[in-house]
Amino acid sequence: MAAGAQAMGGGPLARLLILAILHVNFVALGLEPDFLYPLENVTIAQGRDAMFTCVVNNLGGYRVAWIKADTKAILAIHEHVITNNARLSVTHNDYNTWTLNIRGVKREDRGQYMCQVNTDPMKMQTAFLEVVIPPDIVYEETSGDMMVPEGGSAKLVCKARGYPPPKIVWRREDGGDIISRGGPQGKTKVTSLEGEIVNLTKVTRSEMGAYLCIAANGVPPSVSKRIMLHVHFHPLVQVPNQLVGAPTGTDVTLQCHVEASPKAINYWTRENGEMIISNEKYHMSEINRSAYSVQMKLVIRNIQRSDLGGYKCISKNSIGDAEGNIRLYEMELPNRKSGDEDDRDISSEESNDVRSGLQGPLREGGPRAEDAGFLGGGGPLAGSAPHTAPHAIFLISAFALAAC
Numbered sequence: 501m502a503a504g505a506q507a508m509g510g511g512p513l514a515r516l517l518i519l520a521i522l523h524v525n526f527v528a529l530g531l532e533p534d535f536l537y538p539l540e541n542v543t544i545a546q547g548r549d550a551m552f553t554c555v556v557n558n559l560g561g562y563r564v565a566w567i568k569a570d571t572k573a574i575l576a577i578h579e580h581v582i583t584n585n586a587r588l589s590v591t592h593n594d595y596n597t598w599t600l601n602i603r604g605v606k607r608e609d610r611g612q613y614m615c616q617v618n619t620d621p622m623k624m625q626t627a628f629l630e631v632v633i634p635p636d637i638v639y640e641e642t643s644g645d646m647m648v649p650e651g652g653s654a655k656l657v658c659k660a661r662g663y664p665p666p667k668i669v670w671r672r673e674d675g676g677d678i679i680s681r682g683g684p685q686g687k688t689k690v691t692s693l694e695g696e697i698v699n700l701t702k703v704t705r706s707e708m709g710a711y712l713c714i715a716a717n718g719v720p721p722s723v724s725k726r727i728m729l730h731v732h733f734h735p736l737v738q739v740p741n742q743l744v745g746a747p748t749g750t751d752v753t754l755q756c757h758v759e760a761s762p763k764a765i766n767y768w769t770r771e772n773g774e775m776i777i778s779n780e781k782y783h784m785s786e787i788n789r790s791a792y793s794v795q796m797k798l799v800i801r802n803i804q805r806s807d808l809g810g811y812k813c814i815s816k817n818s819i820g821d822a823e824g825n826i827r828l829y830e831m832e833l834p835n836r837k838s839g840d841e842d843d844r845d846i847s848s849e850e851s852n853d854v855r856s857g858l859q860g861p862l863r864e865g866g867p868r869a870e871d872a873g874f875l876g877g878g879g880p881l882a883g884s885a886p887h888t889a890p891h892a893i894f895l896i897s898a899f900a901l902a903a904c
């Protein structure tokens with residue numbers, strides 16, 4: 501105020517007069533300018549608008565100034581913005597409320613802000629503006645989809661920026677384990693892993709799939725990137741039942757389990773290499789069991805003697821091929837009426853009995869009369885109705901074998 505009086509060109513007398521008036525106005529009445537509330541810290545995402553509100557009672561002839569404390573720059577006095585930052589403005593609402601508005605906050609706006617009243621000594625309060633930035637993946641420095649041979653290594657990298665610096669967490673999309681080998685603790689399995697880099701070594705096919713890197717720093721929204729890890733390997737064929745017996749006239753299903761990556765082309769052939777095609781005789785199907793395993797099925801309808809013999813399921817991909825072999829033999833059904841001690845009850849719930857019955861020694865060309873006896877008249881060749889019973893039995897056998 502003293503400086504103000506001098507600036508007005510007043511001499512000692514004028515100065516004294518002003519002080520006297522101030523004294524009467526404020527001191528005598530106990531009405532010094534006073535902050536009604538503390539200035540509150542503000543945390544805001546970059547690009548949003550921020551504001552500080554300073555409430556001063558009994559301002560009288562004094563003035564409210566906004567100052568950036570770290571740079572000591574005077575931003576505004578009363579409603580007049582001093583700094584040449586077009587994003588700043590001051591509004592004066594009611595009679596005692598002064599608001600500093602900062603539009604489209606930038607990172608460099610961060611810092612201590614001061615609301616000051618030019619009393620002597622001056623009165624002020626300060627608060628901090630924190631500018632946060634939501635996470636963002638740095639795509640140029642982040643891994644894309646990858647291919648590794650089984651047994652090889654893969655280094656998955658994910659970088660993100662933001663403020664505070666984001667934390668990176670890795671997960672598998674299918675919720676499976678991330679396996680680290682060769683660390684100080686040897687092999688460890690975790691469902692999530694923190695850090696920019698995931699080192700996968702001696703990779704197995706079970707580690708194939710989508711890996712998600714998730715970047716978060718408490719400022720929404722979190723972001724993620726999906727990285728596909730393809731693990732390549734030679735096809736593998738497994739045959740659950742290599743010897744399949746069935747009476748002529750019935751339908752039979754042959755099965756192979758195939759694992760391959762990249763995706764294989766799978767097909768069936770006869771023993772002589774003749775490729776099997778779908779028609780009334782053959783029905784082929786594939787069921788996906790996982791990203792890299794498939795169950796191949798071949799249904800052979802109304803088996804004749806010419807259908808007996810060897811079958812191959814073949815799986816080929818860009819890395820190689822593999823085959824499985826199945827032998828189809830004619831099975832005699834036990835004769836119920838024979839009364840033999842080793843007569844088997846084919847409907848037994850003991851799956852092992854069913855299995856051994858079906859996988860018994862090859863007895864090709866057994867007497868047809870036995871089959872007819874079991875089926876209660878009208879042998880398999882005699883009509884279509886009896887097909888149901890044996891086919892059902894083979895389905896039981898297939899399930900029992902699949903479960904083994």
Ligand SMILES: *[C@@H]1O[C@H](CO)[C@@H](O)[C@H](O)[C@H]1NC(C)=O
Pocket residue numbers: 541627628
């Ligand atoms: C405001 O922020 C500053 C700096 O971060 C901190 O020291 C102070 O405790 C905060 N005040 C309040 C009321 O939260």
Ligand SMILES: *[C@@H]1O[C@H](CO)[C@@H](O)[C@H](O)[C@H]1NC(C)=O
Pocket residue numbers: 655695697698699
């Ligand atoms: C990953 O492997 C690289 C070498 O390939 C090594 O420098 C780095 O420290 C490893 N990082 C982790 C997290 O194991």
Ligand SMILES: *[C@@H]1O[C@H](CO)[C@@H](O)[C@H](O)[C@H]1NC(C)=O
Pocket residue numbers: 786787788
């Ligand atoms: C099996 O997977 C392949 C590729 O993964 C897909 O093209 C095909 O439609 C799937 N088949 C079935 C029956 O789900």
